[in-house]
Amino acid sequence: RAGQAPNRTVHLFDSEQDGAQRDNLRLLSELRGAIDERRLIFHAQPKFGADGSLWGAELLVRWPHPAGGFIMPGRFIPLAEQSRMIFDVTRLCFEAARDHMAQIREMTPRAGLHFSVNISGSDLSDPRFPEMLHDAFGDDPADLALLELEITETAIIEDLERLIPVLERVRETGVRIAIDDFGTGYSSLTYLKKIPADTLKIDQSFVRGVLESERDAILVRRTIQLGKDLGMDIVAEGVETQEIADWLVANGCDRLQGYFFSKPLPAPEWRELAADRVRRLTPDFTASE
Ligand code: C2E
Ligand code: MG
Ligand code: MG
Ligand code: MG
Numbered sequence: 001r002a003g004q005a006p007n008r009t010v011h012l013f014d015s016e017q018d019g020a021q022r023d024n025l026r027l028l029s030e031l032r033g034a035i036d037e038r039r040l041i042f043h044a045q046p047k048f049g050a051d052g053s054l055w056g057a058e059l060l061v062r063w064p065h066p067a068g069g070f071i072m073p074g075r076f077i078p079l080a081e082q083s084r085m086i087f088d089v090t091r092l093c094f095e096a097a098r099d100h101m102a103q104i105r106e107m108t109p110r111a112g113l114h115f116s117v118n119i120s121g122s123d124l125s126d127p128r129f130p131e132m133l134h135d136a137f138g139d140d141p142a143d144l145a146l147l148e149l150e151i152t153e154t155a156i157i158e159d160l161e162r163l164i165p166v167l168e169r170v171r172e173t174g175v176r177i178a179i180d181d182f183g184t185g186y187s188s189l190t191y192l193k194k195i196p197a198d199t200l201k202i203d204q205s206f207v208r209g210v211l212e213s214e215r216d217a218i219l220v221r222r223t224i225q226l227g228k229d230l231g232m233d234i235v236a237e238g239v240e241t242q243e244i245a246d247w248l249v250a251n252g253c254d255r256l257q258g259y260f261f262s263k264p265l266p267a268p269e270w271r272e273l274a275a276d277r278v279r280r281l282t283p284d285f286t287a288s289e
Helices: 006-014 016-036 073-083 086-107 121-125 129-137 153-158 160-172 189-194 214-229 242-250 267-281
Strands: 041-049 054-064 114-118 147-152 176-182 199-202 233-236
Touching: 016 073, 016 086, 041 086, 041 114, 041 267, 054 073, 054 086, 054 267, 073 086, 086 114, 086 121, 086 129, 086 267, 114 176, 121 129, 121 153, 121 160, 129 160, 147 153, 153 160, 153 176, 153 189, 160 176, 160 189, 199 214, 214 233
Parallel strands: 054 114, 114 147, 147 176, 176 199, 199 233
Antiparallel strands: 041 054
C-alpha cells in the first residue's frame, strides 16, 4: 500500500474494513499498556462437584474500561492471540492463580481448591512456557495438582503434533489439562484418543439444550459416557437452571459451572465464598475478612 497515491490511501482507510483494522490496532496498543501497567483483572467463576461442594474456580480475564465497565475477552483475546501478546495475558493469569492459591493455603492447607486458567495453543508451543509455569507455581506437587489448564480442542488440533508432547510433559508435573468447549470443534474420536487430558468440558451450546432437544440430550449423554470411559472427568459449562443441573448430575457429570451456581466473581467475592468453604472444613477457623 506504501506505493499508492495518497488520495487512494485515504480512500482505503475510509473503507469499513480498514476502519475495523485500525480499531484493532489501537486496541492492541492499548492492551500493551494495560498489560504493562497490570490493569487486567481476573474474575473467578466457581465450579462445583456433583455433590454440591466447591471444587475451585476458572479465572476469566476482564479489562476495565476507563469509561466504566469491562472490555470482554471475546473482543481482545483473539487479537492478542494473533499478535502473540496472549503470552503476557497468560502470565498475568498464572500470577493471579498463584496468588489465589497462596491466600487459600494461608487459610488452610486442606481446602484443596483448584484454579483453572484458559490458555492458547501458542502459549503451549512457546519455548518460554515451561519456565513461566515454573516461575509461577514452582515444583511443589501439591500446588501443581491444584492447577488446571483449559485449552480448546480446536487450538490443540490446529497444532496437534507439536502440542501433544508439550501436553504430556505438563501433565507429568501433575498439572491437569481440560479440553474446553468440547463439541464445537472437530470432536473426532481419533483426536479424543490422542489428546492427553484429564477433563472434558462440554460446551454450553449443548448443555443449554438438553431438556428441550432430544438430540442435544443424546449427544451430551454419549459424550459424558465416552469421556468417562476414556478416564476423564466431565465438566458442564453454562449451567443456567436447577433442572439442567439435576439432569447433568443424573447423567453422570462430575462438575458443574454456570450462572445457576454463580457468575464470574470479582476476587473479594470469590474469597468470601472460598472462606465459607474453608469454615465448613475447619469449624474452628475464623476468616479475618
Ligand atoms: P470459556 O473459557 O469457554 O469461558 C466460558 C464463558 O462463558 C465465559 O465468558 C463465562 O463468563 C461465560 N459463562 C459462564 N457461565 C455461563 C452461563 O451460565 N451462561 C452463559 N450464557 N455464559 C456463561 P467470558 O468470560 O466472556 O470469556 C469468553 C472466552 O474468552 C472464554 O470462554 C475463553 O475462551 C476466553 N478467555 C477468558 N479469559 C481468558 C484468559 O484469561 N485467557 C485466555 N487465553 N482466554 C480467556
Ligand atoms: Mg474456559
Ligand atoms: Mg468453555
Ligand atoms: Mg467458550
